[in-house]
Amino acid sequence: MEKRIKFGIICLMLIGTLLMAGCNESNPDKILSESDKTEIKKILSNMDGRVDILLFTSQSGCFSCSKTETLMKELDGLSDKVALKTYDTEKNKDMATKYNIELVPAIVVVGKEDYGIKHYGFPGGKEFNPLIEAVIDSSRSRPRAPEEIERKIKSITNPVEVKIFVTPTCPYCPDMVRVANAYAIVSDKVSTVTIMSNEFEDYSKKYKISAVPTTIINDTFKKEGKIEIEEFINYLVVSS
Amino acid sequence: MDVFDVAILGGGPAGISAGIYAARFKLNAVIITNSLGGTAQTAHLIENYPGYGVISGFELMQKFKDHLKSFEVPVIEKHVYSASKENDFFKIKLIDQEVKARYILIATGTKRRKLGVPGEAQFYGKGVSYCVTCDAFFYRDKTVAVVGGSDAANMAAILLASMAKKVYVIYRKEKLRGELVWIERVITNPKIEVLYNSNVIEIKGKDFVEGVKLEDGREISVDGVFVEIGSIPECCCANDLGIEINQKGYMQVDSSQKTNIDRVYAAGDVTSGSNGFQQIVTAASEGVIAIKSIFDDMEKSKVTLWKKE
Numbered sequence: 001m002e003k004r005i006k007f008g009i010i011c012l013m014l015i016g017t018l019l020m021a022g023c024n025e026s027n028p029d030k031i032l033s034e035s036d037k038t039e040i041k042k043i044l045s046n047m048d049g050r051v052d053i054l055l056f057t058s059q060s061g062c063f064s065c066s067k068t069e070t071l072m073k074e075l076d077g078l079s080d081k082v083a084l085k086t087y088d089t090e091k092n093k094d095m096a097t098k099y100n101i102e103l104v105p106a107i108v109v110v111g112k113e114d115y116g117i118k119h120y121g122f123p124g125g126k127e128f129n130p131l132i133e134a135v136i137d138s139s140r141s142r143p144r145a146p147e148e149i150e151r152k153i154k155s156i157t158n159p160v161e162v163k164i165f166v167t168p169t170c171p172y173c174p175d176m177v178r179v180a181n182a183y184a185i186v187s188d189k190v191s192t193v194t195i196m197s198n199e200f201e202d203y204s205k206k207y208k209i210s211a212v213p214t215t216i217i218n219d220t221f222k223k224e225g226k227i228e229i230e231e232f233i234n235y236l237v238v239s240s
Numbered sequence: 241m242d243v244f245d246v247a248i249l250g251g252g253p254a255g256i257s258a259g260i261y262a263a264r265f266k267l268n269a270v271i272i273t274n275s276l277g278g279t280a281q282t283a284h285l286i287e288n289y290p291g292y293g294v295i296s297g298f299e300l301m302q303k304f305k306d307h308l309k310s311f312e313v314p315v316i317e318k319h320v321y322s323a324s325k326e327n328d329f330f331k332i333k334l335i336d337q338e339v340k341a342r343y344i345l346i347a348t349g350t351k352r353r354k355l356g357v358p359g360e361a362q363f364y365g366k367g368v369s370y371c372v373t374c375d376a377f378f379y380r381d382k383t384v385a386v387v388g389g390s391d392a393a394n395m396a397a398i399l400l401a402s403m404a405k406k407v408y409v410i411y412r413k414e415k416l417r418g419e420l421v422w423i424e425r426v427i428t429n430p431k432i433e434v435l436y437n438s439n440v441i442e443i444k445g446k447d448f449v450e451g452v453k454l455e456d457g458r459e460i461s462v463d464g465v466f467v468e469i470g471s472i473p474e475c476c477c478a479n480d481l482g483i484e485i486n487q488k489g490y491m492q493v494d495s496s497q498k499t500n501i502d503r504v505y506a507a508g509d510v511t512s513g514s515n516g517f518q519q520i521v522t523a524a525s526e527g528v529i530a531i532k533s534i535f536d537d538m539e540k541s542k543v544t545l546w547k548k549e
């Protein structure tokens with residue numbers, strides 16, 4: 001089978017646990033079960049190089065910072081190649097500005113290069129898998145897309161930011177996040193931000209979100225529902 | 241080009257169960273699907289799949305996937321565009337590759353039926369939704385309508401009632417249908433009002449949904465409309481291969497899950513099988529029956545062409 005890249009939507013059948021975001025008011029000191037950890041460890045062994053997970057938190061007004069920190073620390077412990085760096089947005093304003101952090105908790109995945117993959121909110125429920133996949137993909141060199149898509153990617157000349165609004169219980173959302181992240185990885189012009197709408201109600205209202213997934217490109221183009229990978233590139237090109 | 245004994249098209253309960261049994265029968269199988277897990281993932285709560293008590297649709301399908309994974313059946317997560325017959329093989333066309341297989345098992349399920357009324361398309365994502373587990377959260381303390389009266393609609397109403405201020409269930413018949421357990425929960429829930437014998441003829445609003453208009457002239461103010469009026473079969477490749485479709489639009493299969501075309505089988509919600517009872521347990525068993533039939537057929541003709549290495 002073609003080795004080209006894992007461009008289409010990769011199928012990493014990850015852990016079965018439902019890390020229900022937002023539903024659990026408490027901040028458990030343990031989130032992953034031992035069997036989840038074993039499974040994730042196995043999956044992370046596919047990483048090539050080191051990946052930094054930059055976690056931005058805040059002492060005040062953050063609903064899920066502590067829970068997210070617990071989960072990220074657990075993830076950090078599962079591979080030598082994952083390095084967690086935690087920043088308080090108040091105390092590390094430079095870093096928060098550099099990565100344009102608008103909400104907390106924020107997770108920025110920085111691998112071989114900064115492919116531009118960001119996640120706002122506790123990455124629970126169905127959103128955990130795409131995040132792990134992004135970590136693995138970021139540990140590798142920038143791959144090449146199939147020729148026709150590569151040609152279109154080259155015509156993206158200006159930065160394009162893709163926001164994907166999701167909820168932890170939306171079965172269609174992870175695929176949309178995967179599609180967007182795949183383009184962030186193949187193109188140095190594309191970056192993605194996944195937003196857990198259930199945690200950031202005001203932010204979602206600002207963008208008039210009432211269904212997920214909703215994709216917003218450069219704050220202008222908006223589309224509800226899943227966009228197929230072959231269609232998505234056209235929206236990126238038009239928006240750039 | 242990849243060559244398989246069986247290409248299973250669709251990866252819902254029918255396709256995954258077929259994959260598991262194919263592996264156990266040592267068939268060289270591949271599952272090709274848009275997204276592994278299928279429609280069942282959108283079910284809020286499954287309370288009728290034996291062995292699990294109460295489980296969310298997503299979690300149950302995760303267990304299906306984990307089980308499949310233990311057999312190393314290849315999964316290609318891509319859309320199937322068409323299939324054609326070429327001598328002893330079928331050629332299945334995907335976006336950037338072709339897959340060759342000697343047998344095809346179609347398990348492509350269904351897609352959501354739309355109301356087809358003015359305002360529905362206009363307000364999709366602006367108050368109109370087809371996925372309650374995705375979007376219920378946006379209607380906290382609001383008023384919503386669920387259109388439909390089946391299990392899926394009843395389930396949707398119950399989930400919404402846990403967040404919304406008020407839920408209307410708008411149904412065209414005089415009695416809700418489906419499992420009595422769900423019906424009982426709906427009619428005894430103080431937040432839910434069922435409007436029987438009612439048809440939505442328009443969804444109204446400005447930027448977002450503001451209400452629905454019923455056939456009898458009534459207008460009801462709502463912030464959101466969840467359409468749960470059943471589904472239509474996703475008859476992938478039926479025209480390409482000349483598969484017989486029944487009057488209701490489903491693929492006609494016999495008791496071995498065979499279609500009218502040699503070496504083409506179908507299973508799950510896309511078929512006329514299981515007396516039309518579309519459930520996870522029936523889809524799973526149809527997938528399994530289809531694989532056994534394919535295996536028997538192969539044994540009969542003694543041509544398992546590509547054994548696993």
Ligand SMILES: Cc1cc2nc3c(=O)[nH]c(=O)nc-3n(C[C@H](O)[C@H](O)[C@H](O)COP(=O)(O)OP(=O)(O)OC[C@H]3O[C@@H](n4cnc5c(N)ncnc54)[C@H](O)[C@@H]3O)c2cc1C
Nearest residue numbers: 250252253254274278279280283320349508509518519520
């Ligand atoms: C809201 C809701 C609640 C439900 N609750 C219950 C319940 O409580 N108990 C119960 O038993 N059942 C329930 N059901 C029904 C159950 O989900 C279905 O009966 C079951 O999923 C059917 O399985 P299937 O494998 O036939 O099809 P599906 O689950 O629909 O899977 C088909 C797969 O094929 C893929 N596909 C389609 N066309 C193509 C193509 N051209 N190329 C590639 N892939 C394709 C689809 O993307 C999908 O992944 C519920 C359904 C809904 C919608």
